[in-house]
Amino acid sequence: MARSVLKIDLDALAANWRDLAAASGSAEAGAVVKADGYGLGATQVATRLAREGAKRFFVAIAEEGVEVRKAVGPDATIHVFGGHMAGDAAVLRDNGLIPMLNSGEQWQRHQSECPDLPFGIQLDSGMNRLGLEPEDWADIRDAVMAKGPELVMSHLACADEPDNAMNAQQLEAFRDMTAGIDAPKSLSATGGILMGGDFHFDVTRPGIGMYGGEPFTGARPVAYLNIPVIQARTVGIGESVGYGNTWVAHKETRVATIAAGYADGIIRAQSGKGQVFVGETPCDILGRVSMDLIGIDISELDHTPESVTFLGLRQTVDTVASYAGTIGYEILTSLGARYQREYLGA
Numbered sequence: 001m002a003r004s005v006l007k008i009d010l011d012a013l014a015a016n017w018r019d020l021a022a023a024s025g026s027a028e029a030g031a032v033v034k035a036d037g038y039g040l041g042a043t044q045v046a047t048r049l050a051r052e053g054a055k056r057f058f059v060a061i062a063e064e065g066v067e068v069r070k071a072v073g074p075d076a077t078i079h080v081f082g083g084h085m086a087g088d089a090a091v092l093r094d095n096g097l098i099p100m101l102n103s104g105e106q107w108q109r110h111q112s113e114c115p116d117l118p119f120g121i122q123l124d125s126g127m128n129r130l131g132l133e134p135e136d137w138a139d140i141r142d143a144v145m146a147k148g149p150e151l152v153m154s155h156l157a158c159a160d161e162p163d164n165a166m167n168a169q170q171l172e173a174f175r176d177m178t179a180g181i182d183a184p185k186s187l188s189a190t191g192g193i194l195m196g197g198d199f200h201f202d203v204t205r206p207g208i209g210m211y212g213g214e215p216f217t218g219a220r221p222v223a224y225l226n227i228p229v230i231q232a233r234t235v236g237i238g239e240s241v242g243y244g245n246t247w248v249a250h251k252e253t254r255v256a257t258i259a260a261g262y263a264d265g266i267i268r269a270q271s272g273k274g275q276v277f278v279g280e281t282p283c284d285i286l287g288r289v290s291m292d293l294i295g296i297d298i299s300e301l302d303h304t305p306e307s308v309t310f311l312g313l314r315q316t317v318d319t320v321a322s323y324a325g326t327i328g329y330e331i332l333t334s335l336g337a338r339y340q341r342e343y344l345g346a
């Protein structure tokens, strides 16, 4: 079988969440399960976290909330970062989703289409991505507070750099905008949780750290990817490997072809960079990453392995990201649909 196996360790995910919940102090830790649980399966991830005690989940768009609602049952709270878009009313209502309203327009829409449904508010504290600007917020604040939002939140732009002055600036802006309001407040994702108590408020929103990524350096890996070897050959001096002949042998090299490529989320920018592992032995990636195949150097091995490890204890999503010039988030959310997925601890 040439199908790669993606093992998802839900026990590790649960332990990471518990650690981030503990690091959140007296704040309640929610769980961000947008983008299909960062590519690892929203149903399995949310189900396990609900069992672990998570009561509050966050998704990006309303449609994602449908699957999460099925997974976590009727009692958990599900927030939608994208707020209330045109056409969302039925899906919000039918699935008990709480839109985080991020503009005056969304506030109006929510009032006219579902005035009886709960909502939250998203404020912009400086990232200029989503949320009400201070002036817009001042205009509607009294009307909003009279209806009792479930949660008032904002998001940090530079929380992966604790020393960045932007963090203190956004903290102050968020405090100013929420002074004197009695709704629960939320500012921090994984990075903010790790910056300490000032950033915690009432609810935290861990994402990447639960899935084993930085900036939570203490995270246990959650994704383990094993890729079968399809074929191996000896390549002589001067011969090349892969599209475009970008790798040429300077010595006789044992080359194995493994059965995954950029269609599976192994980013093509990783061509000629980084490695896979066979046990403890690193095997360099040779030449371009193809759609379904990659060449690797197995000269150091005394045998042709049946499979190699791309993600695991020796190589995390952040290591791979550094070769591909990206971040662990993108590696996780790119993991392909072609893998055989196995869940540990489901």
Ligand SMILES: *Cc1c(COP(=O)(O)O)cnc(C)c1O
Pocket (backbone or CB within 6 Å): 032, 034, 081, 154, 155, 188, 189, 190, 191, 205, 206, 207, 208, 209
């Ligand atoms: C994605 C996201 C999170 C989670 O962030 P991590 O860095 O993955 O912990 C939290 N809040 C908002 C608004 C987000 O978009």
